[in-house]
Amino acid sequence: MSKSAVDCYDFFNPFLNNAVCCPQFRATLDILMGQSSKNTGSLVLDQEQAMICLFEVNQILYNRGTDEDVGSYCSIPPTYLAEGSCPVTHVSEFESIVNSTRLLDACRKIDPVNECCKQDCQRAILRAAIEIALKSSSASHGVRLSTKIKDCKNIVRRWLASKLDPSSANGVLRALTSCEINKVCPLDFPEVTDVSKECGGVISNSTSCCTAMEFYMTYLQEQTLLTDLQSVNCAISLGKKLRKANVTQNVYSLCNIKLMDFTAQGYSGCLLPRVPVDAIYNNPSGLGVSCNINGDVEAPWRSNSSMPYSYCYKSI
Numbered sequence: 001m002s003k004s005a006v007d008c009y010d011f012f013n014p015f016l017n018n019a020v021c022c023p024q025f026r027a028t029l030d031i032l033m034g035q036s037s038k039n040t041g042s043l044v045l046d047q048e049q050a051m052i053c054l055f056e057v058n059q060i061l062y063n064r065g066t067d068e069d070v071g072s073y074c075s076i077p078p079t080y081l082a083e084g085s086c087p088v089t090h091v092s093e094f095e096s097i098v099n100s101t102r103l104l105d106a107c108r109k110i111d112p113v114n115e116c117c118k119q120d121c122q123r124a125i126l127r128a129a130i131e132i133a134l135k136s137s138s139a140s141h142g143v144r145l146s147t148k149i150k151d152c153k154n155i156v157r158r159w160l161a162s163k164l165d166p167s168s169a170n171g172v173l174r175a176l177t178s179c180e181i182n183k184v185c186p187l188d189f190p191e192v193t194d195v196s197k198e199c200g201g202v203i204s205n206s207t208s209c210c211t212a213m214e215f216y217m218t219y220l221q222e223q224t225l226l227t228d229l230q231s232v233n234c235a236i237s238l239g240k241k242l243r244k245a246n247v248t249q250n251v252y253s254l255c256n257i258k259l260m261d262f263t264a265q266g267y268s269g270c271l272l273p274r275v276p277v278d279a280i281y282n283n284p285s286g287l288g289v290s291c292n293i294n295g296d297v298e299a300p301w302r303s304n305s306s307m308p309y310s311y312c313y314k315s316i
């Protein structure tokens with residue numbers, strides 16, 4: 001809980017929600033549910049209990065300086081703690097279906113970088129989720145299998161959290177979430193009409209083009225801190241959007257657009273490491289985050305590929 005309080009501290013939350021606060025908040029909930037199951041035998045709460053539990057967690061964090069409703073900020077409603085569509089919610093039934101030894105062997109201790117390439121734990125979680133999702137249940141009748149598997153993966157995460165000490169469970173769950181968030185760009189891209197007007201086709205005035213690009217980038221720089229891999233994926237995503245708008249020349253090179261230009265600029269273009277990171281408190285400097293030193297490189301203009309950048313490619 002203390003990690004969530006620091007990672008979701010109110011002042012930092014808008015900038016850390018994507019890569020730090022929300023992954024830690026989700027891990028905290030899964031650990032609480034997993035540890036609770038040791039006494040209750042259940043990996044879910046009923047609807048009323050779920051509402052009370054999430055409210056109390058939010059209140060505890062708020063009293064420690066976070067946003068008033070971290071759950072809403074992270075799009076985690078009370079239903080996340082409830083049964084959902086997964087037909088297996090009790091520990092005894094889970095362990096009667098799933099090869100728990102194999103699951104624990106794959107996930108007991110994982111390397112945050114290697115796991116995102118080899119996906120040993122992720123595959124083990126998916127395998128277990130499919131196994132329990134295929135069990136028939138009146139509660140999940142008529143629900144699409146993909147939805148049940150998604151809900152069952154949450155059940156598997158909680159079961160894992162019940163078998164590991166809280167610190168180890170937190171490390172595993174945060175590492176798994178890092179693999180997910182680094183595959184995508186979390187930024188909201190406005191329309192590129194003005195950039196297309198100044199930079200489309202053959203660029204006749206590079207100054208006007210770069211002014212339009214710089215103005216556009218300010219919208220992105222007000223959003224959130226990115227990891228280094230997210231910044232690459234964001235650069236690729238924006239490049240694809242620009243090319244669809246007839247911007248065919250490499251405006252990143254022309255206008256000196258760096259990877260760090262995609263991240264929130266309130267912290268000098270900080271790019272977070274690709275592995276899980278927490279906010280840190282240092283007296284007297286206060287709260288801070290660890291930044292990656294590789295952001296001062298030109299953003300990639302990959303005209304021949306839409307494949308997201310991943311851990312499995314060479315380092316940035």
